[in-house]
Amino acid sequence: MKTTQEHHDRIAKMTFASVYPHLLAKVEKKGRTKDELHQVIQWLTGFNNKHLQQLIEEKATYETFFQKAKLNPNAHLITGVICGYRIEEIDNPTTKQARYLDKLVDELAKGRKMDKILRKG
Structure with missing residues (x-):
């Protein structure tokens, strides 16, 4: 699907x-x-539990959330289709990062090993 x-x-x-x-x-x-969800979010964004809670409490938008994140240098290794969109083809940074998170959570829910989710091997 093409994003608008x-x-x-x-x-x-x-x-x-x-x-x-x-x-x-x-x-x-x-x-x-x-804890596993938080591990995945921290790997992608650099946010620890305390920082995550602050962002939730201040009702940060995804735009703000990802602007404040220190995206993992291996995030570009997250590829594939999520929610009908091919991640590699998304040109908007916020949308791409949101789909990175969706993809990681999807892999976690599907039982994928944490080393694979965190792109360690």
Whole structure:
């Protein structure tokens, strides 16, 4: 699917606080833990638990969330299709980073090994 400016704007304006409960529910439903979810988020963004909680409390938008993140240098290794979009073809940085997070959470929920999710080998 091709992304549009409206799609990019919608992603940028979503708050991390509104998405986080869905991410957590998705992984817990499949037997994974909150700690594993936080490990994946920290790997991608550099945010520790305290910083994540602050971003949730201040209702940071995805745009702000990813602007404050120190994206992992190996994030570019996250490829494939998520939500109908091929990650490698997304040209908007915020949308691409949001899809990186979606893809990592999806892999976690599907039971993939943490080393593979964190692109260690």
